[in-house]
Amino acid sequence: MNPFEYARAQTVDEALLQLQRGTARLTPTDRPGAAVNERPRFLAGGTNLVDLMKEDVMQPGRLVDVTSLPLTAIEGTRDGGLWLGALATNAVTAQHPLVLERAPLLRTAILAGASPQIRNRATNGGNLLQRTRCHYFYDAAVPCNKRAPGSGCPAATGIARQHAILGASEHCVATHPSDMCVALAALDATVHVQSPRGTREIPFLEFHRLPGEEPEIDNTLAADELITHLTLPPSAFADHSCYLKLRERASYAFALVSVAAALVLDENGRIQAARIALGGVAHKPWRDLSAEALLIGETPSPQSFEAAAEHLLRPAKAWGGPALPESLPGNAYKIPLARRAIVRALTMALAGVPTNTGEDFFRLEGDAA
Template sequence: MINFDYVRATSAADAVSRIAAFPGAKFIAGGTNLVDLMKEDVERPPRLIDISRLPLNRVEDIQGGGLRIGALIANADLAGAPPVAQRYPLLGDALRAGASGQLRNMASVGGNLMQRTRCCYFYDLATPCNKRRPGDGCSARDGLNRAHAILGASVACVATHPSDMCVALAALDAIVHVRGPTEGRALALTDFHRLPGDTPDRDTNLEPDELITAVELPPKGFAEHYSYLKIRDRLSYAFALVSVAAALDLDGDRIREARIALGGVAHKPWRDARVEDAMRGEPANAATFGAAAQALLRDARALAHNAFKIDLAARTVVRALTQAARGTPQSQTDKRIG
C-alpha cells in the first residue's frame, strides 16, 4: 500500500505554494491516469494536492476572437461546448475519439496534457525502463514494440504519447498557460511536450512547481476543412497506432494554409512546419497529399515489430487530408473510414 498525504487547494496560488513546499507532490484532478499509475506502483507521490474544485473549468471567448479553455474542464464537457463544436470541431472530434464516455466525464484538459505513455514496459516494474528510472535501459527497443515510436525516438526511449486531444491542439497552434510560484508563462503546445533524448523521464517542459491553468486557441479554427482520423486495433477504447489531425484553408482548389499533426508515432504530437509551408499554393489533391506524407515521414525509423506503421501513417495522412479537403471529416460515431 502506498501511504500519502492528501490536501485540497483553495486557489491556484495556494496549489502552487503547496507543491513548491513539498517536493515530489502531485496535483490530482480527475485522476484518470495518476490513480492508475499509483495502483501499479509506478508513481509513489508522498502527497496529493487536489485541485478539482478550483474555478478553472470555464470556456471563454477572448479578445481577438480566440478561446480560453480552463484546465479543469472535463473532456466530455469541452467536446460538447458550443464554441468548440462551432469554431473548433477538430478538437471536439479528437476528444470524442479518446478513451470512453466514463473517462471523458472525469478526465480534465490539464490532466490530458500531462498523461504519461501507455508503453507496457513503463507499467511493468519487473522490466528496465529509462522513463521510470533513468539509466536502467529501454526494454521496448528489443522487446515487443509494435505500438512504439517511428519518429523522434532515441536510444533511451521509444515510447509514444497517448493523447488524442493534444494532437488536435498541436494542429490548432494552441498555447498552454501555466502558473509558477512567482509568475505565469505561456508555452506553445508544440513546445510543451518533449522528445525523449537522454532524459526520457521528463515528458514535458513544465516545471515541478508549475500548475496548468488554461489552454488558449487562436481565432482560426479550420471549421470547414478538417478531419481527425484515428487508426487503432479496435474501434473503441484503444490508443492510436497512428492518428492524424488535418486542417486546411482553401482558396478554390488551392491550399492557402495546411496543418498536419500526427499522434501515436512519437514521444509528442508530431508536426513539421517545413512540410506545411511547402503545401502553400499547391492543389488540394492526392499528389500533393502523398508528397506531404512522404516528407513528414522522411526520418521515420522502424523497430523490429512496427515497420508497418510507416506506411500506415503515410496512408492515414493522405486519407485525413482528403477528408478535410472534401469537407467530410471522419465520423466519431460511425468510425468506418470515409
C-alpha cells in the same frame, strides 16, 4: 500503493503553497527515477495518475487536490479564439457550442479518445500530462529508462508494435497517448501556467519533449507549475478539418496512428494554409512545418497530399528486435500506415468529413484507410 499526504486547495495560490510544502519534505534518495516519480503532484481527474500509483510506477509523497479551483470556464476570446479552463472536463469541452463552432477538430479528437466515463472525469490540463501507455513502463518488474533512468529500454529491441517511429532515441521509443493533444498541436494552442514565480505561456509545440537522453522528463513544465488554462488562436479551419484515428478496436483503444488534418482554401480552390499533426508515432504530438509548407499554393490532390506525407515521414525509423517471431512484430508497419493515414485525413478534411466514425467517411470513394 505507497502512503502519501493529501491536501485540498481552494485557490491557485493555496495549491502552489501546498505543493511547495510537499517538495520541502522530499528527502534525497539514490534510487533512480525518484526525482520524477516521488515528487508531489496535483490531482485533478486522476484518470492516469491514480492508475500509475496503483501500479507502483509513480509514488508521489503528497497529492494536492485542485478540483475545487475556479478553472472550469470555456469562453471565446475577443479575437475569435478560445479560452479553455484546465479543470474543464474533456466531455464538457467536446460538447461546448463554442468549441463546435470554432474548433471542431478539437471536438472530434476528444470524442475519439478514451470512453464516455473517462471523458466525464478527465480534465483538459490533465490530458496534457498523461504518461505513455508503454507496457514496459507500466511493468515495475522490468527495466525502463522512463521509470528508472539508466536501466535500459527493452522496447527498442523487444516488442515494439505500439511504439514510436519518429523522434525516438535508443533510450526510449515510447509514444504519447493523447488524442486531444494531437488536435491542440495542429491548432497552435498555448499552455498557460502559474508558479510562485508568476505566470508564463508555453507554445504547445514546445510543451512536450522528445526523449533524447532524459526520457523520464515528459514535458517542459517546471515541477512547481500548475496549468491554469489553454488558449487557441482564431483560425479558418472549421470547414475543412478531420481527426482520423486508426486503432485495433473501435472503442477505448489508443491510436496506432492518428492524424489531425486541416486546410484553408483560397477563392481559386488552392491551399492557403495547412496543418498536419500525428499521434501514436512519437514521444509527443508530431508536426513538421516544412511538410505543411509544401502544400501551400498547391491544388488539393492525392499527389500533393502524398508528397507532404513522404516529406513528413522521411526521418521515420522502425524499432523491434529482428529475432522476434512473426506473432510479435516490431513497428515497421506504422510507416506505410502513417503515410496512407496522412493522405486519407487530408482527403477527408478537404471533403469536410470530420472523423472516421460517421457515414460520410464510408461514402468517400477510394477508401485507403
